[in-house]
Amino acid sequence: MTVEKTRKHIAQTKELIDDLKAVCANYGLGNDGNEFKIITQIFLYKYLNDKFTYELRKVKPEIFKSEDWVEALKALPEDEYKKLEFQIESDIAFLKPEHFIPYLFNRQDQPDFAKRLDETLLDIAATNNDLFAVTTPDGVKIRLFEPITEYVSSKRDAFAKALINKLVNDINFEDVMTEGFDFFSTIFEYLIKDYNNDAGGKYAEYYTPHAVSKIMAAILVPEPVENVTIFDPSAGSGTLLMTLAHAIGANKCTVYSQDISQKSSNLLRLNLVLNNLVHSIQNVIQGNTMTNPYHRGKTFNYIVSNPPFKLDFSDDIDELNKKVNQERFFAGIPNVPKKAKSKMAIYSMFLQHIMYSLDKNKGKAAIVIPTGFITAQSGIDKKIREEMIARNMLAGVVSMPSNIFATTGTNVSIVFLDTQNDGNVVLIDASNLGRTVKDGKNQKTVLDPKEEQQIIETFINNDAIDDFSVVVSYDDIKAKNYSLSAGQYFEVKIEYVDITGEEFDSKLKDFESNLNLLFAESDKLEKEINDNLNALRYD
Template sequence: MTDDINFITKTKQLIDGLKSVCANYGLGNDGNEFKIITQVFLYKFLNDKFRYAVKLEKPSLVNDEKNFSQALKDLPEGEYQFLLASLDPNIPRLQPEHLMSHLHGAQNSGDFAKLFDDTLRQISIENADVFSVKSSTGAKDILFDELSNFISDSSQRDAFCKALINKLFEFSFEEMFKQKYDFFATIFEYLIKDYNTDSGGKYAEYYTPHAVARIMAKIMVPNPVKGVKCYDPSAGSGTLLMSLAHEIGEENCTIYSEDISQKSSNMLRLNLVLNNLTHSIPNIIKTNTIAQPSYLDSKFDYIVSNPPFKLDFSDFHGDLGKDIFKQRFFAGIPKIKAKDKDKMEIYLLFIQHIMHTLSENGKAAIVVPTGFITAQKGIEKKIRERLITNGWLRGVVSMPSNIFASTGTNVSVLFLDKKTDNQHIVLMDASKLGDTIKEGKNQRTVLSTAEEDKIISTFNQKEAIEDLSVVVSKEEIEAKNYSFSAGQYFEVKIEYIEITAEEFGNKMQTFENNLAGLFAEGNTLDQKIQKQLKGLLYE
């Protein structure tokens, strides 16, 4: 545990050091700082991952950083190519001149910024098949930008790139790979905490709390599974997918995702690399999932989603009525709001999309505004009716208020399962759990580990607990007008206390005396008010 904390601290210091370099060259809080920090961090991680993998294959190579690239250069060409071919497909393929040790030793050469950019560009080209994010058209992005160009003053570019390399060179991930520490979720959250906010305009990302992600994953995967396809149609930076993959086992699943944001797609790529899911990077698609889905005809075993709740989609609203989409949006398409376009309920389209892409044995967990589970008409009710009619609803957990610091909307999680027992549907009201903490300008509710475990075990064991959960049948939900709210099924209890006739008489006499006193006081006040009114004069 001490080593674990030590490595986390050192990694955070590296991130802070890179941010300090950006600040020293006028890029602190600049729009391009995000690209610089995340991309050089990724380069460092890939560099160390490659070094570690090569040393496992060829232990005779020197261990010191400075001479490692030279040792690779000294290998016969055929032997080096054989070495690359023997590496796991998820390991980047680097040439000796791509290594950080080579760049570190070449700092005195002229035009270092160009050497730096050329190196990253070459790594991008040679590893595009595994590490590139695709768009819906099939076009691949580049793994690295020409980072030196973000410095407007060309005379400072060499110094800037040298400062980055020197910060990276002081640190190594290799000890982490040896110990197999599982703390990269913590590192990733720290790395992007300044860049993954809800201030990004139309397609803002909302970071899903780890507690919610863990609860969703552990409820979805109560038993071991293998060889499954996992999908998120609004993936963001991938918090939900990472929790799901950890629960299933990275080697037992393949990740698929769609998101309209280029920034989110790049964050997700980094998250996959850090979490040993590099093999799934080719399945990341940057696209508009609703209007231009890449996986429309695909079916997935596990689907997780925290979709945007309300968004202006009027610019492609008309296209959604085409025949190609009609089967998918069976319950309808939210109308364009003339005055509040940004409040169009796009999450209803995501729910229908998820239902459409579930495999024959598929399971899903979807974050929705709590108002969805009780709406008495419209698309919301049609979706709930279909879930009950099909027998797909496994249960619902209504979360505490402010579980998301970035939004005050109360949220619930729908759990779908095409093979569920529809006579034992779990409805849970966890709104009273958690403690409220201050987080910046916002308040957020934090669940303890014990509370998380209680939610998970109660749901998976189908327990009915007073004021927390009920277990109901499909028919009972139909009788309640398809309400998914646990509170509407809680038993109303009336407590009875036995008293004697004498005690009853005494209580009634006390009530009469109190009422007589109140009536008398009221009469006195009436008289005073009337007297005051008569004394009013017009002047």
């Protein structure tokens, strides 16, 4: 896709979002958490319309010669319309004539229009439930759409009309359907700044910075691969999975995920739909990965994760402790702090789960962890590092700049695992890269593309660069008490300058003279202070 075309569609996407936000604001939902649901669902409804229309033009071009193509479509015999299910690609939502935006637009003045809009969305979800439903571990199916007009307390018909009217403007996404345009990142990044507050919900927790996801994917997949599985046990909205899938190719990988949040699972489903990965929606699981891992027993070729660093899972401790001796939690379960239960090191649980879930023959992983993990002198963190070495699976660590995540002050690193590692471990200290920018009330560090590429190429090429990277062996790491901090392996260089005996004596005399002057000044100050103290009187 050309730069001009990309800019055009980014602008159109933002324009539609702004239009939908204006509607929500006019009906009392401005910056409301439900506003996010409404905008993303209405945008998805628009996308599915344009996607189906794009495919329909290829198999039934004569339909669009009609002045009202939706009515022409509706006039088709029932058996002929059903044949379209076999003619149109199987990973596309199949729509009935009454599901199309123009059909609703022409009926917006009929009674109970809000009910008609909600029922249309629910019927699309029911018609395509096998393709688009997210599953919970106990088998419950979470459908694609939910009623959206119920979020306004009055004037529901007017609200529904206003939404539909925003969808019949000149914005059409048909011409970008095969271009690989990333709708989701445009939607999410554009909306995120409005909802990263207490009133709108902390949606930022679901989004990993582009630089981090790009570095992880590029290092994991330096060469083309096919027919592989990718997994994220704490998937959020799926940023890491989507970046990795694009690096591999959407038709060359199958996505698996689990996340405890229904909101996150719904966002991930949206992400999969918008990124031509509908075939993987059946593998999206909403549930607790730690206590009820749905994909347990299956191993994966690639695993990416930005697990929660601090999360209260004290209610799950008893159940987890029953499993502490199992292979999955070989290093143990973190203790419950007496205070601040929200500061439990849950990431160590995810690290162990990822090591357990990685394909033993051809498995690679990249995990975002707090930088403190790489130097901990005892406890679960050190046990995990020791096990990474014992299994010959540690490939390297990249320590990122501070504030790479605008929403947290925690310094982060990325641990890379490879079950076929050759014994070399690449340690990179990228903490001095990037520039600081303002992101709302927060400061964040942004890497430019050259810096991102520097990290990627240094890792892939196993390059050792002064004060930036080092390549060490497993024995080297053991000798350093399993520290994975690049700085501890850098050579300390002392520069020597040859001088004559006369120059040495001259410098020494200068030092002595300067010291004498400083001592004299010190004596003078000491006398002045004592004189001032003695002069003090109480009146």
